[in-house]
Amino acid sequence: MAPQAYYSIHPKFHAAVDCIIFGFEEGELSLLLLQRNFEPAKGQWSLMGGFVEEGESLDDAARRVCAELTGLSDLYMRQVHTYGDPGRDPGERVLSTAYYALVDIKKYDHALVKAHNAHWVKLNEIPHLIFDHDRMVQDALRFMRYQAGVKPVGINLLPEEFTLTQLQTLYEAIQGEAIDKRNFRKRIAAMDYIEKTGGIDKTSSRKGAALYRFNQDKYDGNFKI
Amino acid sequence: MAPQAYYSIHPKFHAAVDCIIFGFEEGELSLLLLQRNFEPAKGQWSLMGGFVEEGESLDDAARRVCAELTGLSDLYMRQVHTYGDPGRDPGERVLSTAYYALVDIKKYDHALVKAHNAHWVKLNEIPHLIFDHDRMVQDALRFMRYQAGVKPVGINLLPEEFTLTQLQTLYEAIQGEAIDKRNFRKRIAAMDYIEKTGGIDKTSSRKGAALYRFNQDKYDGNFKI
DNA sequence: GCAAAAAAGTGTTGCATTTACACTTTCAAT
DNA sequence: ATTGAAAGTGTAAATGCAACACTTTTTTGC
Secondary structure, three states: OOHHHHHHOOOEEEEEEEEEEEEEEOOEEEEEEEEOOOOOOOOOEEOEEEEOOOOOOHHHHHHHHHHHHHOOOOOEEEEEEEEOOOOOOOOOOEEEEEEEEEOOOOOOOHHHHHHOOEEEEEHHHOOOEOOOHHHHHHHHHHHHHHHHHHOOHHHHHOOOOEEHHHHHHHHHHHHOOOOOHHHHHHHHHOOOOEEEEEEEEOOOOOOOEEEEEEOHHHHHHHHHO | OOHHHHHHOOOEEEEEEEEEEEEEEOOEEEEEEEEOOOOOOOOOEEOEEEEOOOOOOHHHHHHHHHHHHHOOOOOEEEEEEEEOOOOOOOOOOEEEEEEEEEOOOOOOOHHHHHHOOEEEEEHHHOOOEOOOHHHHHHHHHHHHHHHHHHOOHHHHHOOOOEEHHHHHHHHHHHHOOOOOHHHHHHHHHOOOOEEEEEEEEOOOOOOOEEEEEEOHHHHHHHHHO
């Protein structure tokens, strides 16, 4: 068989990425969802997605798609799964790879979000989404929760400086259950890569709460020995 | 934009699946690898792979590809990751989704394996593989190890009936470290879904070892309450 | 200026899980 | 009858995890 024929006898498919974009506000996780003002499935809710272009890796496509909506191009993102059932997109056949992304909800570009008719929706208020996007959300949520239990990825949902109460509330939202304050702080204290900045936050407490930051170098150091 | 145009302005890609096929023999994990007697990359080592066809889901494609090589179509399989860098396949652009599969190494079709010029290779003797297949193997191994630590998926590498010594040797191979025999048996005893068959295996011991089997119903029951 | 409110911050104990550890039993082969 | 080879079995120490309540600080309202 000639090398060319090896490939050309096989079909080609559209490839897309869909992004499950997590934010954290008011003690709850939210997703950034589109109320589609475009076809297909105009009027329905969906994830932000887009087609993979020539010469663009899947990771790059996911990054571009998230940046188109949020204006942020340095988000923490991870591939979740690829969905390839024929008929999953009722228009044409499309293979779609889902990525989750973590956003500091204070930072996104409001104009872009508005232009896409996108909205932050709390996890327990998520409407039915088009195609197989419901399942993508379930899978992404499970994977993100798993990763958050293993690595401090959740920090990407907070500003650079944060209080321990914010951090605890975040992890309670991720895990979906209350955490004992003293045990939580003991655990954090044992992580030398979460360090005091010296700053004090007085926005949510009369007394004032110490600010902390994540130190990537110290974190990497823990594994390089 | 007309619905058709929505899709057609975007490029299409070949879609492939590559299978990381695990077996267990002589106390070690092995992979079923091809010494390619076909183009591209003839003469080199690779994973078993194939293109996704029209009307075929990714899962179905992976199942078909594994069955083409092993003759077994009911393998435990899980999607690992999709690799989409441009240039990952030097011929044409191909998006490839990796699946791992677990095989009872006593059962595969030897003629098919021979026809494909495939060989079982022990984990620590794996040669360099083409394209990004080395990375696929690393990712699949990590994912399989994780899953084996959480669910009894490893059982798919053993015959229906197995001794506790076999099971322990398997888990030592998966984890890559020795396990205390009494602690291991205590843990297994606590799993009511691993049950004695009443049979006795005398092939590897004068005394004879009790045979066990995995009870899927009891296992499912543990989570349905 | 005093009292109340609201969040930050701080250790100890009991319980459960995990780990370490060595000898006996059985049976086939010689 | 002895030997060899793998199967099978329980306890004690240590570690990790979960439960639990009060003090401190500062602002605000009286």
